[in-house]
Amino acid sequence: MNKKLLIGTGVALSLLFSPISQAFAEEPTIGERKQVDNIAHRGATGYAPENTIAGFDLAVDMKADYIEIDVQRSKDGELVVIHDTSVDRTTDGTGKVGDLTFDYLRSLDAGSWKGEQFAGEPIPTFEEILDRYHGKVGILIELKAPELYPGIEEQVADKLKERNLDKPQNEKIIIQSFNFESMKTMDQLLPKVPIGVLTSNRADTTAEALQEFSAYADWFNPSYGIVTEELVNQVHSLGMQIGSWTVRSQEAADFLFEMEVDAIITDYPDYVDPRN
Ligand code: G3P
Ligand code: CA
Numbered sequence: 382m383n384k385k386l387l388i389g390t391g392v393a394l395s396l397l398f399s400p401i402s403q404a405f406a407e408e409p410t411i412g413e414r415k416q417v418d419n420i421a422h423r424g425a426t427g428y429a430p431e432n433t434i435a436g437f438d439l440a441v442d443m444k445a446d447y448i449e450i451d452v453q454r455s456k457d458g459e460l461v462v463i464h465d466t467s468v469d470r471t472t473d474g475t476g477k478v479g480d481l482t483f484d485y486l487r488s489l490d491a492g493s494w495k496g497e498q499f500a501g502e503p504i505p506t507f508e509e510i511l512d513r514y515h516g517k518v519g520i521l522i523e524l525k526a527p528e529l530y531p532g533i534e535e536q537v538a539d540k541l542k543e544r545n546l547d548k549p550q551n552e553k554i555i556i557q558s559f560n561f562e563s564m565k566t567m568d569q570l571l572p573k574v575p576i577g578v579l580t581s582n583r584a585d586t587t588a589e590a591l592q593e594f595s596a597y598a599d600w601f602n603p604s605y606g607i608v609t610e611e612l613v614n615q616v617h618s619l620g621m622q623i624g625s626w627t628v629r630s631q632e633a634a635d636f637l638f639e640m641e642v643d644a645i646i647t648d649y650p651d652y653v654d655p656r657n
Pocket of ligand 2: 451
């Protein structure tokens with residue numbers, strides 16, 4: 382059994398026979414549909430530049446439940462929010478994130494490539510994102526290529542602790558990565574913060590692999606191409622939740638609704654929440 386599930390079991394048992402338990406007896410639904418967390422992938426990336434304040438603000442306006450961010454580190458140790466390990470695709474600069482100083486990274490234009498109306502959008506810092514959004518929207522923090530940044534787990538943990546975001550009722554913080562060893566470390570550093578593992582590899586969906594993940598992870602987050610009903614059931618039976626990515630069409634969102642995943646990570650929050 383997932384170790385965090387084990388801790389929760391005691392609490393759940395004490396509530397089982399309480400008068401309020403009836404109110405929570407069934408999973409919340411929107412109409413006939415299961416409630417799904419709407420996670421804006423790198424912000425509302427379909428409409429604004431990824432991993433920028435413009436894109437994250439838009440995701441909040443579009444009523445996303447979480448924003449997803451990619452965290453890396455500058456040459457001089459500042460945690461920054463950018464997806465690629467080089468700045469070439471999404472800014473007017475060039476070079477690898479880890480080889481560039483914070484001052485240089487901060488001087489880059491991370492908006493113009495998406496449209497002139499976004500000119501001058503800077504690469505955000507991790508701390509800026511925490512301070513601007515915690516308590517306002519959930520934050521799904523991806524450690525991007527943490528093997529390039531030794532000790533980044535401790536640094537991220539410290540920034541969360543400084544803000545009291547390492548507690549059980551932590552205002553919706555989740556940490557995820559494709560690097561499983563990094564997530565084991567993260568779980569040891571922040572035992573009360575939910576941890577996710579990311580994969581697009583079917584080899585990671587065997588019963589053995591899933592069992593191993595459930596020892597430290599609360600979320601199993603696969604690309605939607607490898608999602609099946611059976612996988613969703615297996616993940617649930619191990620006490621984990623499942624969030625899938627990256628939705629860029631209504632069809633893909635509808636498929637994941639049908640699979641009854643717990644979260645959909647999307648460039649278009651409006652495909653998941655029709656209120657937009
Ligand atoms: O949150 C899932 C997704 O972000 C993983 O892929 O490449 O967009 O970081 P990527
Ligand atoms: Ca990501």
